[in-house]
Amino acid sequence: MFWKRFNSNFKTGYRLFLFHQKRFATKFKGSQPQSNRHLWLLIIPFTTFGLGTWQIFRLQWKVDLIDRLERKMLKSPVPIPFDIKDQLEEFEYRRVTLTGSYDHSREMLMWPRVQINEEKKPIPGNRGSEPGAFVITPFHCNETKSDVLVNRGWVPKARMDPSMRPHGQVQGEIEITAIVRTGDTRGLFGPKNEPENNYWAWRDLEAMSNHAHTDTIWVDADATTTVKGGPIGGQTKVKLRNEHLQYVFTWYALSLATGYMFWQLWKKVKKR
Structure with missing residues (x-):
């Protein structure tokens, strides 16, 4: 599942870069660009690098959150406070x-x-x-x-x-x-x-x-x-989705790939 989603996300970003690269090549085919307009393609590798870095922080946040919830679940039960309505966020799980x-x-x-x-x-x-x-x-x-x-x-x-x-x-x-x-x-x-x-x-x-x-x-x-013939208790889901590591790989891989493609494009432009 991890690699399936990784490949899907990577291919989407890769195709996006190819699309804009082809537009650039077609627009300036047979002519010398009057400016460094191709530099705007750097937005893609820089943006994907930034998104990958952001996902690292999101990954750490999710790991810490899961750890806090697990530690809450391990605590011994306490009598429900009279003013629990004012402490719901603190007491969740x-x-x-x-x-x-x-x-x-x-x-x-x-x-x-x-x-x-x-x-x-x-x-x-x-x-x-x-x-x-x-x-x-x-x-x-x-x-x-x-x-x-x-x-x-x-x-x-x-x-x-x-x-x-x-x-x-x-x-x-x-x-x-x-x-x-x-x-x-x-x-x-x-x-x-x-x-x-x-x-x-x-x-x-x-x-x-x-x-x-x-x-x-x-x-x-x-x-x-749980009592015989009654509802079966213990139906609490505490596991949270944590796909941030997948996104880290995806964005950094796109940054590396599109950065390399930009470098190849830059060399072609310089030869004109």
Whole structure:
């Protein structure tokens, strides 16, 4: 995958340089250029070199970010703060404990989803990509004195209807361990949420909180909260895409290639 994308990006930049080189050669064919107009082609190798250097800084930033998130996940859970709403960014991906009770009458489903475990890998024996949904349930939290949204975990399509998992609808006051999350954004071509139909494709914290009449607080229940017949907890994705190294190679390779091509063009111009 790395080399496939690298080759694709490299070929695009290479063709761009060839296009402008041919335009230059055609324009001045058989005539002596009156100025050093060809020097503008230096923009390409200098720009791609700058982009490669910028991607090095982006790579370091992403590595540091992943490291911080991993260290957060390893910390022991702490009671969710009363003023968690003012600390969501600081507490994101932090394990917390909550006491309270679920209100299953306001349950929502976020789908389609496939089951994952805490190692972010498909579950063996789950037919690879069996469709299902995340069960999002309001939880009256004693610590915050408010209702919060809890992603209880994944259920298969056959048990998306609550009536098909009565034993999993936990009743009474309990304590859960969960991971604090913030809102998400819809992908460019991703499906839209339809609150009027109670259909949720992505984590729109504001809209889902308004729909369920809760605080704008979201936590993902961890695997220890799983009960027989209920949603499977531990469905938090913490791995971030990190393709900056690929971009570093791409931009530096383009800078080297186009720089060499410019040098060859420069020698031809000097001979005229």
